[in-house]
Amino acid sequence: MDTPGFLADTQEVTSETPLPAVRASDADRERAVEFLRERAVDGRLSHDSFVWRVDRVLRARSQDELTQVVSDLPPEGRVTRALTSAATSLSTMITRVRQAWDAPRLAPLVLPREPGQRVVIGREHDCDLLMTEISVSRHHAELHFDGIEWWLRDLGSKNGTRVNGMRAQLPFRVRPGDAVSFGQAKFRLALPLG
Numbered sequence: 312m313d314t315p316g317f318l319a320d321t322q323e324v325t326s327e328t329p330l331p332a333v334r335a336s337d338a339d340r341e342r343a344v345e346f347l348r349e350r351a352v353d354g355r356l357s358h359d360s361f362v363w364r365v366d367r368v369l370r371a372r373s374q375d376e377l378t379q380v381v382s383d384l385p386p387e388g389r390v391t392r393a394l395t396s397a398a399t400s401l402s403t404m405i406t407r408v409r410q411a412w413d414a415p416r417l418a419p420l421v422l423p424r425e426p427g428q429r430v431v432i433g434r435e436h437d438c439d440l441l442m443t444e445i446s447v448s449r450h451h452a453e454l455h456f457d458g459i460e461w462w463l464r465d466l467g468s469k470n471g472t473r474v475n476g477m478r479a480q481l482p483f484r485v486r487p488g489d490a491v492s493f494g495q496a497k498f499r500l501a502l503p504l505g
Contacts, residue, residue, distance in 0.1 A: 335371050337381050343368045343377045410476075410490075417490060420498035427459030432493055433466070446470045446494025454485075459487050461500075470494035 344365055351361040367380045420440075423430050432440040435449040442451075448468035455462045464482040467470040472479045473492045485491065485501045 316376070335374050335377050339374060339377055340368055340371065343381060346381055346384075355384060355496075364397075417499040419501040420454075420491065421501050421503050422458040422461050422485075422487065423454055424503040427458055428452040428456050433464075442493065442496055444494060444496040445497055452479075452494045463491060464499050468494065 324419075347356065347361055347364050347368065350356045351358070353403045364380050368377060371377045371380065375431070430439040431439060431453050432444055432447070433444065433448060433449050433451040434444075434447050438450065447468065448466070451468040452466055452472045453464045455464070459486070462482045463472065463485045464472060464480055467479050471494070474482075474483050474485055476489050485500055487500050489500045491498050491500060
């Protein structure tokens with residue numbers, strides 16, 4: 312069983328052996344408060360109990376008094392730390408796998424070829440790239456090639472424009488291979504042929 316770092320190693324003592332009180336240092340108190348804080352975060356202490364115990368820790372004169380304040384609390388186990396770490400890693404991995412799975416299945420959206428060329432994307436008939444997806448606004452976004460780089464700009468759409476999962480409200484520089492979405496319509500940007 313793990314014990315907090317501020318608990319002194321004790322030797323076997325009989326009732327006849329007088330022990331000198333070991334004075335609690337500020338570092339011992341800080342470790343005790345941190346130990347209590349961790350238990351409060353874990354839900355093992357109520358707010359009132361936490362405040363009461365911290366007060367006792369700050370008033371403790373010896374390590375024995377510090378030990379009495381926390382002796383009934385279980386230490387944080389290695390299992391809890393390992394499970395928390397594993398859950399975080401698994402969540403991150405699932406997100407990456409989902410993105411990798413979706414990436415090759417996205418339809419290509421060819422970037423403009425000519426400098427100054429603009430492609431308006433939306434559901435309105437005057438758009439250069441006409442979409443039927445209901446989550447796409449009438450004039451949803453605009454792709455523009457300035458001769459060096461490509462830019463994507465949302466035109467005030469209701470459901471937003473995203474580049475690689477990030478919302479693109481201002482002109483956003485894009486590159487071939489980026490995943491873009493207009494509402495629920497998703498594409499992978501591709502270089503123009505020829």
